[in-house]
Amino acid sequence: MEWSTLLCEDRIRSLVKRPTGTDLRTEFEKDYHRIIGSASFRRLQDKTQVFPLDRSDFIRTRLTHSLEVSSFAKSLGQNISASIRTVIKDESFLPEHALAMCDILQCAGLIHDIGNPPFGHFGETAIQDWFKRRLPELRFQRSGEEEARPLSEVLNRQMVEDFYHFEGNTQALRVVTKLHFLVDEHGMNLTKALLASIIKYPGSSLEVDKHSGNIKTKKMGYFYADREAFDDIQASCGTNGARHPLAFILEAADDIAYATADIEDAVKKNCLTFEQLVRELTEYKKECQNERYRDMVSWLTDKYNRAVSKGYSRPDLYAVQNWVVTMQGQMIGGATEGFTNNYQEIMAGTYKKELTAGTDAQLLMEALGDIAYRYAFVSKPILKLEIAAETIFNFLLDKFVDAVLYFDTVRKQSAVQEKLVSLISDNYKKLYFICSAGKSEEEKLYLRLLLVTDYVCGMTDSYAKDLYQELNGIA
Structure with missing residues (x-):
């Protein structure tokens, strides 16, 4: 490349491009x-x-x-x-x-x-699970066919996947x-x-x-x-x-943001204490730790002691917030090293790993990711909200997929189905008509299913929750 x-x-x-010289x-x-x-x-x-x-x-x-x-x-x-x-x-x-x-x-x-x-x-998981469960159950009758068949058989393999x-x-x-x-x-x-x-x-x-x-x-x-x-x-x-x-670099930036921000947020939300963080970092894959890793962990304690000496009311949060900034710099250095060391493979399109693989930043990023998962991602408040979110996704997908199955076909829709389709963004529907023009019946069905996922993915958390409540008559 x-x-x-x-x-x-x-x-x-x-x-x-107009040569106006003003832009x-x-x-x-x-x-x-x-x-x-x-x-x-x-x-x-x-x-x-x-x-x-x-x-x-x-x-x-x-x-x-x-x-x-x-x-x-x-x-x-x-x-x-x-x-x-x-x-x-x-x-x-x-x-x-x-x-x-x-x-x-x-x-x-x-x-x-x-x-x-x-x-x-x-x-993402909720959407995947819904389609894995429902595509083989939902049936669609194409024009000229005597019986309806499961959507998983009507669509081609890539569409289903x-x-x-x-x-x-x-x-x-x-x-x-x-x-x-x-x-x-x-x-x-x-x-x-x-x-x-x-x-x-x-x-x-x-x-x-x-x-x-x-x-x-x-x-x-x-x-x-x-x-x-x-x-x-x-x-x-x-x-x-x-x-x-540049996709490797973008992924490294995303990983750095996740690795540090999730820990900071977990401490702020009291899902993770300072003492737990230090203990987890100290014990994480001891056999793989080198002196550099141990130094980076010790900096966390140093920052805590400094906060205590200065009389901060939350020395734990002060230490974590300052430490993650330092770690971000270390991770940026590790990703830079990884790109430099593997430059020829990256440019040849043969490099297969993250940029931080094999650098001093790798073990630290793995440790932070593991800690964040165990203390934040599977904490009870998160699990409760995810269960509620699944209920919202299941309801919205059930309703809107049913509404679009025969939208833009000769089959007449019910009044409720028409009302549901009317809620979908006009721009999304306009795009559907542009992209479906001249396409096969199979591909039009696929595009209608995408019309629903486009609509749902475009929702904010609050909008999805509010729409669920409104359609269920919940004040």
Whole structure:
């Protein structure tokens, strides 16, 4: 792969560039302003990061998380671009490439979670589980056929697997290339380099293999409905089935944000005490610990003692908040080291791991992830909210999928089905009609099911809860 191609400024819908001289922004800077001004981005302020429907202004939402990832991604871009120039000494990487890399990564951080459904990652699981359970049960009768057949038999294999492996990152590509109706059906019409950077898993739902040892097959990267856009992006950026190098950097930024923020939020919410954190870090895989890891853990205690000596009322929270900032710097250094050490493999499209693999940051990130899962993600308040969220998802999917099964067909809908369809965004329905024109009956059915997941994923936590209550007559 070549940087001159990877940093492609083209858009799926070409723009007429007018030489007025009044707009001095680069194409990637224009992307930034399109994102910041979008309703899709603003909705992230009411979407769960870890703690659903939390009223505290301290706890992170998808919006604050995305801003943090954007910041880390840009910092990594600055470090890595300097390393490419001075350590690796790749002469094909020009000064303007360094600026473009940072701008793209800053934008990629903002939109990497823009397709996530309400109620955090549990929302993805709830959608997957619903379709795995219901697609073989729901039946559809095609014109000319005497009997209705299960949806899992009517749709082709990739269509079915799209729903079984439903994924927020995949939905993000769909939001920015189609659903955010800025001017037309091309969504925000962002640059192809940016779009390629948010495709963490450059393969279809048929290629998912969590046990392959290659990170790019862990999840799917695009829906069957978006295959033409995916192919266009890949061809223009020259990635040809490989991960875009900037996707590795974006993932590292996301991992850094998760590893540190989840711990900080867990301590703030009293899910995890300072003493538990120190003990867990000290005991985590002792046989794998090196002196660097032990030093980083000892810094946490040092910061606590400093807070006590200064008389802070919450020395535990002071210590954790300051320590995670220090750890973020260590992790950025580890990811930079990983990119530098594996540069040739990354550019050849053969690198299979995270950037921090094999660095001093790896064990620390694993430890923090494990601690956050055991103390926050499976805490009773979270579990209760996830059970409630599943009830909401099941109800909404039951109602709206039933309503769209025969929408846009010769079969007459019931009054209730018509009312439910009328609740779906007009822009989403307009996109459905554009994309379904001239398509087979099978693909139209698939697009109608996507119409429902598009609608549900576009909801905020509060909207999903309120709609559930309203449709159930709950005051």
